[in-house]
Each structure stands twice: as C-alpha cells, then as structure tokens.
Amino acid sequence: MFESLGGRLEGALSRIRGKSRLTQADVEETLIEIRRALLDADVNLAVVDSVAERVRAAAVGAMASPSLTPGQQVVKAVHDELIRVLGQETFRIRYAPAPPTVVLLAGLQGSGKTTAAGKLALHFKTAGRLPMLVAADLQRPGAVLQLEVLGKQIAVPVFSEATDPVKVATRGVAEARRLGRDVVIVDTAGRLAIDEPLMAEMAAINDAITPDYRFLVIDAMIGQDSVEIARRFDAELEISGVILTKLDGDARGGAALSVKEVVGKPVAFASVGEKLEDFEPFYPDRMASRILGMGDVLSLIERAESTMDQEVAQRGADRLKEGKFDLEDFLDQLRQVRRMGPLKGVLSMLPGVPKELRNQDIDEAEIDRVEAIISSMTPTERRNPTLIDFSRRTRIAAGSGTSPTDVQVLLKKFKEMSKMMRQIGVGPKSATRKRAASGRKRRKR
C-alpha cells in the first residue's frame, strides 16, 4: 500500500521539524518527497510541478522566518495549495426554468456511467424531482437492460428503443416532456476520447438535445491520462463538470485535482459505494484531506461497516463509555477487528497513530496468542482479572500454550490501557478527575 501523503510528509519533515531554520537542502528534500507522494496519488505531472513550485515559494518564505515552526508551515502550505486547486465550493444544480432539466452523461468504457445514471436519478428523486432515464448506450451488450433494472429498483421510468443513439436521446427527452418528468438523464455508450466517429456521435447527441448539464464520468482510479481525456471531452462537449466514481476504493483520486486545475471543470458528484444511494455532491475539502492521507479514516469506516457486526460494535462502544470495558469485551472486539484484515494494514489507516506504532511490525501469530490467552480464561476471570493469581495464571498459560509471563504482561498492558482510555475521556468521570489532578500538580510547581 502506498503510504499516505500525510504520512510521507511527516517522514520528510521529521528531520526538519525541530529545526528553527530550514536550509535549501531541507527544502529540496521535502519537495522531492511531496512530488513523489502526489504522483503516487495519480495527480497529473503538470499539476504536481505547479503545486511543488508554489510550495517551494512558501517554504522559502518559511526559511526566512526563524520565529515560526518552519516544518509546520510547509505542511500547511501543501494543504492550502490542495484546497486552492480543488476550490471551495460544492457544485449546485440549477433546474431549468422550463422543465425538463436535461443531463447528459459521457465517458470512457467502464467508468461507471450506467450505474452513475441510476444513482443520479435516485439523487434527484430524493430531492423531490421526477426524473426519467434514457438508455442511449446501444453499444455494450446488456447496457439497456442494466439501466432498466436500475430504473425498476428506484421506480424511475426508463426510455429506450432499438434505433440509434441520437434518436433515442431526442425521443427520450420528448417523452419526458410529454409525461411531465422534470429531469432527464441520458446514459450514453462508453467511448475513447480519441475515437473520432464516436466523439462526433456524442456531439450529435449533444446538439440534438441541448443538455443543461454535460457530465464526464471518470473513474477515481484513473492515472496520468485523466487530464488528456477530460480535455478532449471538454473540447467536444464543453462539459459542466465531472462525476467521480468508485471513490469508495482506496485510490487517492488525484484525477479530481488534475482535471480541476488543468481543464478548469469541477467535480460535481462522487459515487461512494455500491448501493444506489451511495452518491453525493462532491466536497473539495474532503478530497484534499483524502489526498493528504486523512481520507483513510473514511475507508477505514467503510471497511468497519462492511465487516463488523453492528450489535457487537455498539456493545463495545457502550461498555467503553461506561468505563466497564473488560477482557470479555476486549475479546469480542478483537475478533471483530481481525475480520477487517491484517492488523498492520488496518492500523496504518488510522489517523494520529504515532509513527513508531505505525511502523511496528505486528506479528499476526502474536495476536493469535493474545486471543488464545483470553480464551483460556473463565468468563468470571475475564470480567474480573484481579482474580487471576499465580495458580490461575499457570492454568491459563498451559491452556493457551503460552508462558505465565505472557499472561502477566497481557493483563498488565490491558490494565494500563484501560486506565489510559478513561484518561483520554472515554470514561467521563475519571477524565475530570485526571484534569483536576494534573492541574493541581502544575500549581504546586
């Protein structure tokens, strides 16, 4: 897995963070790291270079101001730069004064147009509109049927006929008008941006139905070619914006940044899951965080949602809040967490995890041992670990194939962690006590 840009910056900056002064060499080193990380996030090379230039300017400024923490300033400069490129505003649909509002979807094969059409229709329907879908992809086998199935699932009518794409689109829009539908979404066949006959057909559809919105559907996993593809579709269609699909994957989605910077067209919507309702307006600030690496939290949540048992998770959360989290709960949660995959991978996605911890090699066999130790305790022992004396410890060690010392270490660490949990505010009562205590200490000094 790629380390997040945030993580890599942290690495690059760890050397200079403590310095009160940045040298030219420090800046260059950091810029190389920033550049690589952005390229690994599939940000287009031209955009990477311009971002790096502006960050350099900021860093040079930081070199000149010894009173501030220069490292932090560089990080902030990168973040600000990403936000600046992505823009602050969320795209808003303005409905046509004379309905229907016509929306045309275009893009490469496999970018997810048909699914996006269904999701967009549901989005409009949820907003209280009366959408209609038009199946003008007569190219891919099964595409019309796919849209019809989607339409059925969300109870939105689908227009299709076996003529040609321009006719289907034109008659589809006319049909929507006749039926009093106020938004029409036209799905088209996937095409390569360089396929001239098919791009001409796209232009013909565009001319025939004069859409209010022309969206280019782009896969979040796309590489350096995103800019070229967007440019060509924009030249042909004058696109209104981009729909970014498959954003629920772990791709960083550098395409969003690239297309906005080079073609000047914003990302309007993002598809964030497999269900039809997993579709939302695009939030530029969230994307900046994702590219910087904070977005991992979202994928983590995603993964937790898809693998964890809701009741068990909720019970664990409740027990933590009540400050009653014991080894029984720990075992439950441990088994849940392990379902998400290798622990090291999961841990690397958590924000704010100290670097030493993130880089710690976690041997899954060791976790097996932790599980074995707790499994070898009686339920009473798990509820109340203070019961565990020498003889019980020996029994548990024998039962789990470990040593009494292992058992002892686990119990000790669990106790320390439970205490820490309460201190960081999970258990409300003890948190106040801790704050009071440390306050008193400070006053004494």
Add this chain to the structure above:
Amino acid sequence: MEYLVIALVLLVLLGFVATKGRRGRVPAAEVVQEVAAPSAVPARIAEEVGDFAAKEPSYAGSLSRSRGPFSQLFARIRGVGEVDAVAAQVEETLILADLGPALAEAISGDLRRSLGGKSLDSESVRQALATELKARFLEADRTLDYGDHKPGVVLFVGVNGTGKTTTIGKLAAHLAGEGVKVTVAAGDTFRAAATEQVSAWADQAGVDLVSGQAGADPASVIYDAIEHAAAIGSDVVLCDTAGRLQNKGNLMDELRKIRRVAEKGAGAVTEVLLVIDATTGQNGLAQARAFGEAVSVTGVVLTKLDGSSKGGVAVAIESTLGLPVKLVGLGEGIGALRAFDVDAFVDGLLGENG
C-alpha cells in the same frame, strides 16, 4: 506486546464508527425476472457483437494513440546534448505513462548510466530506453495454462469496469475458433444484466454457458458450471466474477470462497487472471497486491490499450510484483484480444523510429 495492546485498544475504538450496520451487496435480484427483456434489444446486441468481430488491430496501430509523450520526448531530445537532461525528460515521460515515480526514477537512472559517453541522438536514446523497458519484464511463460485435467478453470477477477466480461467473451470466441471446447460461467450475479451481457457473447461465440439466478451465490454458479463442463467434456471453463474494489473485505472474502469452491469441482483452477484497465494509475499496484494475496493471481490482462492511455502500471506490476501480463486488449474486435508480446508492446509504445 506493549504496542500490540495499544494497537488493539485503539482499534476497539473503531466500534464507535461501525454503527451503521453490516453492508452486504444488494443484488439486482428478482427485478431482472420482472423486467421483460425488450424484444428489440437482443437482436441489437447480437448485431453489435457481430460488428466487433470484423476489426483486427495491431500493437503498433492500437498503441499509436499512446505514443504521444514518447514521440514528443524523442523530438525534444534532438536539441539536447546533455545526458542528465535527457534522463530527466525520460523520467517525466515514464511518469506520464503511469509507470509510477519510483520505477520511472529507477529506469531513468539506469538509462543515464547506459547512455554515458554515447551519442545522444533520438534513435540511440529510443533504443536504450526500449532495452531498459524490456529488461523490466519477466522472462515468463505468458501462455494460458489450461492444465492436463479437463476442464481447466480460469477465473477472471478485478475491480469494477475493467472489462472482465468482454475479455471472457472475446477469449471464448477465440478459443472456440481454435477448436477448444469452452464453457462460460456467468459468475457475476451481482451487477444488473451482467448475465445477459456475457450470454450475448457466449451466443456469438457459439459456446456453452452456465448461469444462475440474479443474486445467486456466485461460488455455486461457478461450481455448477465446472461440474457441467466436466460432464459434457469441455476443455476449459472461463469464469466471470463481479467487479469488486480491493478494499472491500467482505467482497474479497467472497472471492476467496469462489476460488476455494472452484477447486473442489471436477477440474482444477489453472489460471486466475486479474483484469486491469490501461487507464488505471498507481492504484493498479494496490489492486494487484490485494487480489494477489486473496486469490493467488497468476497473470494480468491489460485491457483498453487502444485509447490514449499507456498501461504503464502493468509494467510496474510485472516488475515489482512479478505478475506477468498474459493478455492485452488492443481494441473492440474479438481479434483485438492478444497474447501479450513484450517487444511488440514496447516498440509500439516508443514508435519504430524517433
């Protein structure tokens, strides 16, 4: 063990966020049954599939659109005499071709060394770069293995929209043309109309198809197809699977199960092919890693090379993960699915002469 416990308890906190409940796949299910397939559509599909069969592209022809940055590179080199500047430009070009920053840097570094002291005309740079690129590929057997025991089972896996179904359709037609007896397993029971899509291809190729109800367990559809193939004496079973993003744990588990169950059938799983779209950027590496770990991928199919994309991530996958590219899709026609040929690929990308 200290870090371990800290880590675990941190993770326990995750419980807070997982309150929205288990997210499974909600398949198109019965709805497919309700929608009467519009009578005009199958005819149309057959017609379109028929059209595909006509075109027969070449590596050089399909890759001509991908060549842009390389052509510009060689054109620029004419005016540059200095090896470092050439290497820097090569690095940029390789990055634009989606080889990724690390590999691009490594290749340009090697190029700098091999070009040292030589004349720097565009042809010598092109040749040196071709040599460096070709050296990054494995000396691997790229032929598909169907095994000795009938039927050989080939699983197609990958993220959504890379072209698994289309690849199966073309491969089925190609194999049938060579007299191989093919059974297609319509194992994508999730995406609406995926079964109809693959069955249009199977009809066109004149091969046997086994499908299940929409929303059926894909592992059992594939198992049934293998048993059926064994019973009728098929040589090979091409198994479609639903597209899935590699970070969805439950869907990757489903894929593991599909592979396990497929092994239990009458045949043997001889190939697990990861289908990757040539437009894919560096996430392709993450895909190859995750699918490789989950189901022991044996090779890569690189699709959609006829666009302007370069498919450079496949070079990165092969050179860093050791997964050989076995097939490429050079265009829309059935004849456009080809065995991967390193020399033709590299020469097509770089152009015959600068």
